[in-house]
Amino acid sequence: SDWGREEGPDAVAVYRRLATHCTTHGWNLPPLDAFLRRTRRELSKAAIERARKGALAVMDTVPHQTRTVAGIAPLDIINGDGREHDVMVHLPSGRTGRPRVWMWQDIRTRRILSWRAGETESADLVRTSLHDLITRWGVPGRVVVDSTRAASAKWMTGGQKNRRRWKSSGEELPGIFKMLEIDYRVTAIDTDAGGRGKGRGRSKPVERAFLDLSKQIDTHPLMAGAYTGRSTQDRPETHRTRVASWEDFIQVVERCVIEHNARTGRRTEAAAGRSFDAVWAAEYSATVVRKLTPRQAGILLLAAEPSRVDRSGCVRIKAGKGAGLPGNRYHHETLVDRAGEKVTVRFDPADLHSGVQVYDKAGRWICHAPCLMPVGFNDAAAAKEYEAARKKRRKAAEAELAAHRDMDALVAAMRDLPPAEEPEDPKAAAVGLVTVPAAAGDLSGQAPAPRKKFMAALRRFNQQED
Known part of the structure; x- marks a missing residue:
């Protein structure tokens, strides 16, 4: 034991x-x-x-399962994953850290189709990399990812039944996968004796690609001195002697991905000694793919939130909302007529002040609503513009009303009406008499006698007068 x-x-x-x-x-x-x-x-x-x-x-003592890609065409199934690289880089935000890279790989040909680098593994990173893939190659039929929060965010998986994360509601907005009819699949998770889950890296071929790419990227000559090692026991002597620039890191990733796809001698089922690029070029040209128009593809760059139009025609979103601070407001005249209605607001998370696109429940475009920026308390110019906008709105409403309302014709029509006549009073079927009850203690129905003290006082008063 x-x-x-x-x-x-x-x-x-x-x-x-x-x-x-x-x-x-x-x-x-x-x-x-x-x-x-x-x-x-x-x-x-x-x-x-x-x-x-x-x-x-x-x-793991069970023999591994060999899966064939026979009968699968390019873009039928893609898989994606993110990795934190073991190099110290000056990030775009100004701080120093280890960057993240998200990649999409085709299951059939094993070619890396698109990638994006960022400071964290976020839904924006997944969404923008998917946008690059779809605009360049087409819409995939199925995506396979693990249960990471970035890939399972509601912006991506809204309306999916097999999301395995977040609570779903009847009012949930459809995500990108739902709108584009992409089948969303999550790899299985093994649970240990303590109830802790562990993903299966072998379920996604992109994990094997990362084993090769991470070594090339992290130990590239342009990353010399910035390599941190995979663990504390794997740190080189040059650990933290320099910090690589963001531009150098992006350049290294781009070069390594191109070399990875172009390398010959691949021993996969589809490659058979060729490169991933060669397999992709041969089979993609014979594949029917779904393409989006530029306007449809632009939706992929926009996140979505449900909102309700207030009485002044404004919508609010939670994105960009700070602790204890209200969210941004967006307004358009068209939304005034939709006060109280629930709408879908689509916006660019990287530029919340550029305005939002507003859609109704059926997905029909309503308008582009600009952001209402806060102004200084003593800003006279802003106050003047605001007052002018109010007066302009009032004049426009009055002009529209005047075009549909003729008060002179209405008064003349009222005067031509015949005088109003009241209907005859209806008669009751029978009349009953009202009986007034007598005073308490007086059964004869006559008025009660005066009190003794009052009569005595009256006699004394009369005597004094005489």
Whole structure:
């Protein structure tokens, strides 16, 4: 039991602890080799792996599954993943860190179709890289990713049933995969004895491409001195001696991806000794692909949020909202007539002040609403423009109303109406008499007699007058 624990204790240490107990109780202790031979004889290899290395290790004793790509055309299935590179780079935000790269790879030909680099693995990184792929090559039939938050964001997977993340609601906006009818699939996750999940890297061929590309990119001559090593035990002596520029990193990634696709002698099922570029060029030219118009493809660059038009014709979005601060407001005259209506607001997350595109529930475009920027409290020019806009709106409404309303004709029509006549009063079917009850204590129905004290006081008053 001591030796068969997940911590994997050394057999010699376990034997010494057992020897201490045997000495105390006077037991005879066989040699260590005898214990090991008996354990291997009575327990299977799978049971020993489960006991000493965990639940995931025993699952890896099953032979790997070989999957064929026969019958799959280019762009039928693509897979994507992100990786944090082990180099220190001056990031666009001004800070220093390790950049992230997201890549999309074709399953059939194993060619890297598009990639984007960023500071973090975000939904924007996934969305923009997918936009590059679709505008250049076409719409894929299926995407295979792991359950990362970036790829499973609602901007991407809204309306999908097999998302495995986030709660879905009936009012959820359709994501890019739903709008473009792309089948979204998530790789399986293995769970260890502690309930912790672990993804299967072997499920996505792009993971194997990263093994090759990461070594080329991170140890490139332009990255010399910026390489950090994969772990603390793998750090070179030149660790952190310099920080590479962002432009150099992008240039290195671009060169390495081009070389990766053009390298000959590939031993995959489709390549058979050719390069990934050669396989792609031969098979893509014989494939029917779905293409988007430039305006349709532009939607991929826009994130979406549901919003409700307020009484002044403004919509708000949560993107760009700071802690305790209201979100940006966007307004257009057309939205005034849609006050209280729920709409879909599409915007560029990188430029929230350039305005938003507003769509109705059916996906029909309504208008482009510019952003209402805050102004200074004492800004007289801004106040003047605001007042002029209010007056202009009032005049426009009055002119529109005057074109449809003729008050003189309305008054003349009212005067030509015949005088109003009231209908005859209806008569009741019968009339009942009303009986007034007598005062309390007086059964004769006559007025009650004056009180004695009052009469006595009246007599005294009369006597004084005489």
